[in-house]
Amino acid sequence: MRAICLYLHIHQPVRYRQYSIFDVGSNSNYFYDDYNGRQSNERIFHKVARKSYRPMLDLLEQNVARYPGFKVSLSITGTWLDQAEKWGPEFIAQIKRMVDTGQVEIVGETYYHSLAFFYNRDEFDQQVKMHAQKIKELFGVTPKVFRNTEFAYNDQLAKWADDNKYIGILAEGWDKILGWRSPNYVYQPFGCNNLKLLLKNYRLSDDIAFRFSNRGWNEWPLTVPKYQRWLNDDCLRGPLINLFMDFETFGEHQWEDTGIFDFMKTLIPNWLNEYDNKFVTVSEACELMPPADVVSMPDTVTWADTERDLSAWLSNSMQHSAMHDLYAMRDKILSTNDQQLINDWRYMTTSDHPYSMCTKYWNDGDVHAYFSAYASPYESFMYFENVIRDLEYRASIILDRNV
């Protein structure tokens, strides 16, 4: 038996606009930019919908209908769902139809795509609960497998997932942790009883997600027969290939004209054609085999950059100060009981915000700069802090009134 576990992550942050200090206290529409503005959430959603959500969801739905053996797992953030309800409700309906077939599984995570686990455990618990409720409400299912924002994983997180009755958790299959071991097995996280650990096969995942259209890559162009040969070779290291990637890989990171959709359209039936090959969802993968070994990750590992740590989100003093200021005001915000204010505050916990303040590679104008909604990390931080000031102000007004 050989199985591909295909898992795609669907997310959009709710971006704050270029929010001036002169707006603080007079205008709280941080999340609304003019349609053509750089931080227009609506425009960006429509753009990605056109390039990625629509064609890729159609592709997945067709394959689900055509091949009962095709399975896929999706993690969908609450911030994406909030925006899809406004600007693409048809996508939610489409995902619901696919979930109903039993071939598509939804993975649990924080509602706001936050790093709350590292700042405030109560907030983390609450955001995970909110997400589970939203998934239940929209799709009628309850997530059994968990993934933390940015794949930020450590032993403590595994312990938490085990205590909270998840059957599986996803993480990066990083060589430094695995050593000679292969990511193509199911593992047992250190200190856990029932929880299974699924590790991303980052080489085969990144061949599609990052390298597919790179003409400087000596394997370009990547054809289906070539990729299938690699899959077959890799199965010698273990029978389970975990292909974990962003949903936007298809159409947004790799544009349609790179042939990415045709590649997937061919790969799925070709893989299923071979004897004993199948696709599994994340929870099926957990049930597939007993754990091969115990894996421990005392230090946090993520799926970003070559360091695979949290430094893209939390290394310079702007990022630390932004997160500190944000979580320091949590009690005050919650004590207002103002749902709108609390929700606005939670939108600020999304990890994309500190990511856009990263200066690690900023001078080289690399991937961080390319994907940023802001002109510079410094501007992102400036507007973030202005929003924080307005949230603080709103909370004070409400609390003063209540006294």
Added chain:
Amino acid sequence: MMKILMLGWELPPHNSGGLGVACLNMARALSKQGVDIDFVVPYEAEHPEINFMTIHSATHLDPIYRYGGGAYESLRLLEKIIPSIDKNKLVSIRDVQKSYCEFINDYLMDYKPDVVHAHDWLTFEAGVLAKKNYGLPLVAHVHATEFDRAGMHAGNPLIHEIEYEGLMMADKIIAVSEATKRIIHDRYKIPLNKIDVIYNSLDDDYATSDYHFEEDSYGYLKKLKSKGYTVVSTVGRFTVQKGLSHFMHGAALAISKNPKLIFVFAGDGEERNELINMAADLGISKNVIFTGFIRGKRLRDIYAISDIFVMSSVSEPFGLTALEAAHHGDCLILTKQSGVSEVIWSAMKYDFWDKQKLADEILAIVDNPALRETLQNNVRHEYLKITWNQVAKKCLKVYNNVKHKRN
């Protein structure tokens, strides 16, 4: 060995601005790369510290006469400004340029360089002459265009014409930034592939020389800082090019949110009285200090005592002062219209007219120590990466590219 005839207008210590400093550093770095340089200046004076190249004087004038008072001032005005000036020696800048051309024409009869490298419109006529009369390849180096000097409006038509001819005739043009390259292309219709961008660098001596902040200078500012004030400074000529009236309005906006701000305008120029008036009209005179023209140590002291340096230019071919300020630990706020903003990433940026964004950026740096710290730390890694050695290497490439065009 490559032989270069460099046509310039000034060299330290007889310089009035950045042009002389840039020429000196460039020539020094080129000579280290094995280039043989003859440098022509339009005056006669000693350059005691320059021994790596030969300096030729095109005239017997004293250095102070070389601009003939500048392209814009009449001789009568000049008499008023410098009473000590010798009326009989007073010639217009066009006269100086004419003599300069005559000198070059004579000089080239005996000496044939591989390439002629002319700096700015002042020497372009001489460069064109070298090309026309002697078939020498010409590199035109643009440190600023007349459009820059005129705040992006039309400037002196005669200067435009000279600039245009030089750019048309040149075999290759070196611009000090992409912004300058754009102007050369957009305004003079020069094809983009004829223009190479070579950024200037901080003076080699600047980063290495001993400098100690003098405790006593600007004691008033020090006192204010100890009371929690933040010092925001700008340095330059007070001309329309520098965008200082927009800056003043931005300053007023920032002060309306945070009165503990002191703005230092270091420099002088025709807009001085207007700026003083404007500060008064905006009701912020108490927060604005005019230092007058300063240079050397007193200028470095201003950088040193400042927390934030603003380059507010409507158009700025490069903007070396920003690198100097960064060296002294200032956080930088640069207009997107400045050349330096193309190479420095660790800075806040804004459009010169966007006074609210400028105010936002000043206030953000004041209110967020984390922002200040990150800007300061990161810019340090950046400005040291740009060196004159790299500039020389790129110039050499340009020379090699054009030297076969000699006929």
